[in-house]
Structures are given as structure tokens and as C-alpha cells.
Amino acid sequence: MNFFLIVHAAEEKIPIAGQIANFYTWALGIGALVALLVLIYGGIVYTTSAGNESRIGEAKEWVFGALIGLFLLFGSYLILNTINPELTKLKDITLEKNKPGETSLSENPGGVIFIPPNSIASLPVGSSEELRKQINPGIFAKSNDANAVVNGCVSRQIGPSECVFIDPRIWQLIVYLQNGGFSISISSMVGTHSQLTTGGNISRHWDGHAIDIDRINGKLVSGADDSNPKPDTIALLQVLLELRGKDLVPSQVIVNGNGRIDSEIQGYQINGGQQVNYVDGGHTDHVHIGY
Numbered sequence: 001m002n003f004f005l006i007v008h009a010a011e012e013k014i015p016i017a018g019q020i021a022n023f024y025t026w027a028l029g030i031g032a033l034v035a036l037l038v039l040i041y042g043g044i045v046y047t048t049s050a051g052n053e054s055r056i057g058e059a060k061e062w063v064f065g066a067l068i069g070l071f072l073l074f075g076s077y078l079i080l081n082t083i084n085p086e087l088t089k090l091k092d093i094t095l096e097k098n099k100p101g102e103t104s105l106s107e108n109p110g111g112v113i114f115i116p117p118n119s120i121a122s123l124p125v126g127s128s129e130e131l132r133k134q135i136n137p138g139i140f141a142k143s144n145d146a147n148a149v150v151n152g153c154v155s156r157q158i159g160p161s162e163c164v165f166i167d168p169r170i171w172q173l174i175v176y177l178q179n180g181g182f183s184i185s186i187s188s189m190v191g192t193h194s195q196l197t198t199g200g201n202i203s204r205h206w207d208g209h210a211i212d213i214d215r216i217n218g219k220l221v222s223g224a225d226d227s228n229p230k231p232d233t234i235a236l237l238q239v240l241l242e243l244r245g246k247d248l249v250p251s252q253v254i255v256n257g258n259g260r261i262d263s264e265i266q267g268y269q270i271n272g273g274q275q276v277n278y279v280d281g282g283h284t285d286h287v288h289i290g291y
Helices: 003-007 016-047 055-084 126-131 143-152 168-179 232-240
Strands: 153-154 163-165 184-188 208-218 252-254 268-272 273-274 287-290
Touching: 003 273, 016 055, 016 143, 126 143, 168 184, 168 208, 208 232, 208 268, 232 252, 232 268
Parallel strands: none
Antiparallel strands: 153 163, 184 208, 208 287, 252 268, 252 287, 268 273
């Protein structure tokens, strides 16, 4: 028997599978020894029975029981080994850590890109002026919005002639997305938005609290350029959802699909700082983000 291995198991750190195998070997040996003793005892009873039928019957029971025990001990192993030798080989259980998910926006073009929490840049800090210096005016489609990168406010093109100062969180968010590897184009900030939405509410654009992103990583959100924008759209939405619980979380993130209604994309929307499945058919060509 593997007596040495058992005695030094703790010292040599035998794997659990090896310890079980050692225990089984010892149990098998002890069982065989007990069966042998029982056979000897049965033989002694039989030879001393002197023709006594009762004693002969008792001896036969001892011998039969010993043989059954030996069969159970060795037969089960032989049967399993005959069926499949691997069934009699104990192996250690090993657990492997999951590999980190890929976060590159250029990979996995045909599927949803998942970006784990805190995987992109930390929240940018600084004054509005300092943040604006990190933004290229060329990302804005409207000239009055682009001018705000320099002077900090947008001249209205509709309604009262005044310069609307932009919510500092808008600049912070744009820098945050840029630092996270996103290339975006903004179709409207204040732009040519009127005061009221089609639903009769005051637009977040009116007072400089919103942007509309119509292009993500060079791909039109509408999908009109046949560029498969869905993975990049979802990647952006996931990053915005990860801002929940932080000061930079938008109160509104509205987009209903890429050129048409898409229930999966709708599931990433935010209203009141919480994830919702809001439906507004007018938002299939841009991502509306409002504070």
C-alpha cells in the first residue's frame, strides 16, 4: 500500500484526487483482509461442524458473505474499468479565471461590444474653458455650435437673439467620450432647435443642456452609409449607462435604433438618470443626450 504517501500527505501536499485514490487503495486492502478472515472463520466453522447441519449452514453463510463482499470490492472496479478506463481515474478539479472581455471599439464588428465599468478614462476635470481647449470645433455640424468651443456660448438662430451658455457637463461629457476612444460628430447642440419639442415640452437644447450625436467612430447612427453602426452605438450607450451614480450621468439618453426601431438599442436608454425602454420614433438617426 502507499503508506509513505499517506503519512507524508500534508508535507508533500498530495492533490485531493491522489488522497482519495490512496484512501480507496487502503479500503480495498482492508476489505480484502476482512473477507479473508471471514473465509478462514467460515472454514473453521465448517471443519468443526462434525456433520451438524446447523453449523454447516452457518459456515456456508459466512463463506458466501465473504465472497459477495470480495465481488463488490473488486467487481465494481472491474466493471467500470471495462466500460471506460477513464471512469476509474481520479482527476483534480481546476478552476480557471475568466479572461477579461475585449473592449476595443475596432474589434468584434458584427456583435455587441461590451465595455466593463471603469474601463475607459476617469471623469475629466477642469473649467469649461480648459475642457473646451480639448475639443475640436470640427465635430459640430452647426457653425453657431462650433463657435461655442471658442467663446463658450451659442448664438440662437431661432427666437430671442442671445448667446446661450452651454452646460459645463456637456463639455465634460464630450472630453470623457473622446478620452474613452470615441470619435463623435454632433449634429446639434443649440443649433437651430426651437424652444418646444414636438410633444410640447421645453427642449433641453434650448438652454444649452443637450447634444445630438449623429456619427460614432465615423459611422452614421442612421446607418444610411451602410457602415453597421449598431455595435458602436451600443458601446456608446453602455458607457453612458455606466455613469449612473456619478455627477456626469445624463438625465436623458434617447435613441430608438439605427434608421429604424430596434428594441435592443431602446433598452439602453436613460430617462431621469435611470435605464428605460422609452419609445420615440424620431430618434433613429442620432443619440440625444440631455442634462
